[in-house]
Amino acid sequence: MNISVENVRQVWAGRAGSEVVALAGFSHHFRSGKFSCILGPSGCGKSTLAQIVGGLEKATSGTVTIDHPGEPGRVVPLGSQSVMVWQNQNLFPWRTIVENVAFGLQMSGMPLAERTERAMNLIASVGLKGFEKHFPPQLSGGMRQRAALARALIMDRPVLLMDEPFGALDAQTKIVMQEELLKIFEATRKTVIFVTHSIDEAILLGDEVVVMTARPGRIKEVIPVDLPRPRSFDLVSTPEFGKLFDRAFHLIRDEVTKAMMEMNQPGGAS
Amino acid sequence: MTRTWDMRALAERILPTLSILGFILLWQVFVDFRGIPAIYLPAPTEIVKTLWEMILDGSIFVHLGATLLRIFAGFLLAAFTGIIVGLMMGMSRIFERIADPWIAALYPLPKISLIPLLIIWLGTGEGYKILISAVTAFFPIAMSTYAGVRQVDRGLVKAAEDLGANRTQVQLNVILPAAIPSIFSGLQLGMGVTIILVVAAEMIGGSSRGGGMGYLLIHAGQVMETEKVFASLVVLTLMGAAIIKGQQWLDRRLAPWAVLH
Numbered sequence: 001m002n003i004s005v006e007n008v009r010q011v012w013a014g015r016a017g018s019e020v021v022a023l024a025g026f027s028h029h030f031r032s033g034k035f036s037c038i039l040g041p042s043g044c045g046k047s048t049l050a051q052i053v054g055g056l057e058k059a060t061s062g063t064v065t066i067d068h069p070g071e072p073g074r075v076v077p078l079g080s081q082s083v084m085v086w087q088n089q090n091l092f093p094w095r096t097i098v099e100n101v102a103f104g105l106q107m108s109g110m111p112l113a114e115r116t117e118r119a120m121n122l123i124a125s126v127g128l129k130g131f132e133k134h135f136p137p138q139l140s141g142g143m144r145q146r147a148a149l150a151r152a153l154i155m156d157r158p159v160l161l162m163d164e165p166f167g168a169l170d171a172q173t174k175i176v177m178q179e180e181l182l183k184i185f186e187a188t189r190k191t192v193i194f195v196t197h198s199i200d201e202a203i204l205l206g207d208e209v210v211v212m213t214a215r216p217g218r219i220k221e222v223i224p225v226d227l228p229r230p231r232s233f234d235l236v237s238t239p240e241f242g243k244l245f246d247r248a249f250h251l252i253r254d255e256v257t258k259a260m261m262e263m264n265q266p267g268g269a270s
Numbered sequence: 271m272t273r274t275w276d277m278r279a280l281a282e283r284i285l286p287t288l289s290i291l292g293f294i295l296l297w298q299v300f301v302d303f304r305g306i307p308a309i310y311l312p313a314p315t316e317i318v319k320t321l322w323e324m325i326l327d328g329s330i331f332v333h334l335g336a337t338l339l340r341i342f343a344g345f346l347l348a349a350f351t352g353i354i355v356g357l358m359m360g361m362s363r364i365f366e367r368i369a370d371p372w373i374a375a376l377y378p379l380p381k382i383s384l385i386p387l388l389i390i391w392l393g394t395g396e397g398y399k400i401l402i403s404a405v406t407a408f409f410p411i412a413m414s415t416y417a418g419v420r421q422v423d424r425g426l427v428k429a430a431e432d433l434g435a436n437r438t439q440v441q442l443n444v445i446l447p448a449a450i451p452s453i454f455s456g457l458q459l460g461m462g463v464t465i466i467l468v469v470a471a472e473m474i475g476g477s478s479r480g481g482g483m484g485y486l487l488i489h490a491g492q493v494m495e496t497e498k499v500f501a502s503l504v505v506l507t508l509m510g511a512a513i514i515k516g517q518q519w520l521d522r523r524l525a526p527w528a529v530l531h
Contacts, residue, residue, distance in 0.1 A: 093527050107434045
């Protein structure tokens with residue numbers, strides 16, 4: 001599904017009547033079936049953008065439209081075709097893994113037996129077989145993120161929004177999860193918007209890397225990533241990957257410095 | 271090395287029991303040695319003897335049963351109303367604004383000061399004893415429930431909405447379960463004050479007809495049956511501990527995830 005973001009601004013009310021501009025006129029066309037990574041320093045509004053596209057936050061101004069796949073010119077309501085995977089997973093701690101994964105189906109009124117069977121299958125496919133009856137706090141971070149991924153995938157929505165999903169994982173777990181996400185993407189070809197602050201991750205996963213400026217966030221440059229699929233982590237050691245990394249790194253370095261300066265100013269931290 | 275640690279672990283395990291037994295032993299020796307009259311301080315053996323007599327003639331069970339019934343009636347009334355009011359305050363801004371001044375004004379009022387008014391309105395029967403304990407327990411339960419709803423993780427609400435939950439579904443499937451640990455701690459506070467208020471109400475408005483542990487205590491005190499006073503205190507202590515422990519056990523059974531963190 002094509003997603004058009006036109007001149008989106010997001011302004012938060014700050015302390016003492018001041019305003020914090022999180023996003024300052026973000027425009028980009030996310031193409032259907034492509035994996036787009038949004039790369040930017042902390043506080044650049046990239047998570048906010050994902051939430052706006054998912055219909056979970058309302059932009060101060062600007063528009064987001066998701067084209068109806070069957071009927072050109074028609075758009076679908078925001079949130080109806082997308083599902084979010086969160087950095088902190090947001091699993092319900094009082095529900096077992098299978099109950100968490102089946103949550104969306106339960107809300108849509110699917111009978112218990114049917115939704116449980118579907119959830120069981122998906123849990124097995126993300127490698128969590130045997131942990132169906134565990135509660136989220138009993139699992140490791142990587143396992144919780146697998147469960148969160150299953151909970152999103154079970155919705156079978158064409159747009160997958162991912163807000164730094166592997167940001168809190170240790171380096172090894174992160175690599176395993178990235179490779180599994182690549183497999184899932186290459187098998188399903190969903191439209192993915194993946195928010196990250198990791199340059200390697202953005203290049204390894206994405207068909208394009210949207211580099212953002214420090215706050216107020218806007219697009220600095222879009223780097224196309226024409227590396228062949230299917231991909232694996234071996235890609236990281238190729239010269240092509242290195243070139244893209246350098247390019248992205250030089251773009252982002254100044255922005256990270258700017259973001260750090262702003263964080264240290266009084267009233268600047270988010 | 272291991273051996274000394276074993277000894278230390280053993281000591282740590284038996285010290286609580288030893289502490290109680292040692293105290294009772296000192297008490298016994300002190301009373302026997304100094305010849306303290308039982309009317310001031312009965313020996314532990316005398317208290318046990320009195321307690322045993324009360325068990326044999328069944329009187330302790332009559333009083334304990336009456337008190338327990340009032341505690342559970344008052345607690346259930348407070349739990350039901352407190353949880354509902356707390357949930358409504360947390361979920362509806364309008365209801366919160368309506369209820370807030372009442373809660374703010376009545377929460378700090380010592381509820382025991384309502385006893386004269388309740389006796390005027392209801393007499394000294396069951397209604398008064400149950401109501402005074404329910405009114406007292408209502409506040410901590412309502413406040414904890416309200417706080418629990420207000421402190422719900424916004425991320426969980428957003429995640430549920432993203433997965434297609436409507437407003438009612440979010441309230442039932444996210445806000446309510448997320449508030450459960452807070453509701454349970456409110457219920458524990460509520461149970462504590464219910465026990466206090468029922469016994470106090472029995473002491474102030476008790477009669478031989480209604481009975482209860484509070485009545486037993488005050489009556490034994492008035493006729494200087496000090497052994498009976500101590501025996502009643504022992505039973506009250508055990509009753510309170512059993513109720514609180516039972517409630518904690520039930521909480522763990524009903525919401526195992528709440529203690530997993």
